Amino acid sequence: MEQERKKAMPERIDTDICVIGAGSGGLSVAAGASQMGARTVLIEKGLMGGDCLNYGCVPSKALLAAGHAAQAQRDSGRFGVAAIEPAIDWAKVRDHVRDVVAAIAPNDSVERFEGLGVTVLQGAARFTGPREVQVGDTVIRAKYIVVATGSSPFIPPVPGLKDTPYFTNETIFDNDAPIGHLIVIGGGPIGLEMALAHRRLGAKVTVIEMARALGKDDPEAAALVLDRLRGEGIDIHDRTELKSVEKTETGIRATVECEGRTETVEGSHLLIAVGRRANTAGLDLEKAGIETDRGAIKVDAHLKTANRRVFAIGDVRGGYQFTHMAGYDAGIVIRQALFKMVWAKVDHSAVPWVTYTDPELAQVGLTEADAEAKLGKGNYQILRWGFAENDRAQAERATDGFVKVITDRKGRALGCTLVGRHAGELILPWIMAVQQKQKMGQIASLIAPYPTLSEVTKRAAGSHFTPSLFSEKTRKVVRTLMRWIP
CATH class of the missing domain: 3.50.50.60 (FAD/NAD(P)-binding domain)
Structure with a gap:
């Protein structure tokens, strides 16, 4: 009888960090916390890797790659190569997408994370108290809990x-x-x-x-x-x-x-x-004193919920719904929970995003409309450079696009819009420039390899100095100086 009673009692785990959700943000917290010495429990009711690996970023870019390959055959005539209409084998396209996901999946697998020392529980989690979560018959009591359950497609209430x-x-x-x-x-x-x-x-x-x-x-x-x-x-x-x-x-x-x-x-x-909706159903957030706003978990600038022992990161907290933001959030949580850096908080001034169309469209910081609304006319400068003026873009016949940079009156970077071939790759130096409020001279003085698309960044930054360098005042100074040279 005593043995039967013990069997019916839930198993109990005491841990330092309990992470709910094995998507990008949750995996980053779990891997970091465990490798830094914290006892870590990771809970996932679906597929390891979450939306990004299984339904989002990875398969969508794999499918786009197949589309780009097909289009390259149609467009080859402009290079003197006979163009053809490609034959599409949809079963093989699907297999290509699955192969890409499968190649990445081991990085996010149960086996890998257990190898890192993480206790992985597969099942649906629900709060049973301010510091307790239950999965099946297992109760986890943690010093800190991180909700990283992501989001799902929003289905609109359309008749039919x-x-x-x-x-x-x-x-x-x-x-x-x-x-x-x-x-x-x-x-x-x-x-x-x-x-x-x-x-x-x-x-x-x-x-x-x-x-x-x-x-x-x-x-x-x-x-x-x-x-x-x-x-x-x-x-x-x-x-x-x-x-x-x-x-x-x-x-x-x-x-x-x-x-x-x-x-x-x-x-x-x-x-x-x-659009997307935050995944909060079934979590019993009210039992932990966690508040929501329009379906997403409310957090402060430190990613803490109304329950100070619970953090929420990534899509489930609303706002920017990007994989890279979930990873960024994870770093904020690690610093606070493990190292007591209570001042660590999110900074959204340099959040990049990319739309992977052709051409790609990338953005960081203020847009032109943002600058006008926040700063007013005359308090910002727009610098731009077109891909048509780039030799590599001409060689590859990819001249549609431009870089548009927003600076303050002192030439410090406030934002950048990039549209064109590989815009998602080219945006990186501008992320750093916006984040560090770099002046255009720091970027214009870089040596860019020739011929590369990255020269559009250097050229755009250099255009900040064009009005003063090639002004009548500069010409007078140069002519005066030249007279002194024998």
């Missing part, structure tokens, strides 16, 4: 949608059959990246966006991207409201409204990409 088959980013990468006409609901980064990938892989694509497509980005840069996407045959309808959807004998019918006109769009498949 519940009776209509549709993809989200969690299901579309399992597709292994040709798509005739993909209707994409959402003109943000996810929607447009998937639109481009599927268009290049042979599908007809229509995008429906209620507001402005790429509405969070610099309008001038966004317009360049949208023009290119339309040029490849993607039908983009922004400022258009989706009124209803229905399943038809041949696929999907979407009813939309734009400027008072009602129209229908017929397609074979539907993708919902209108």
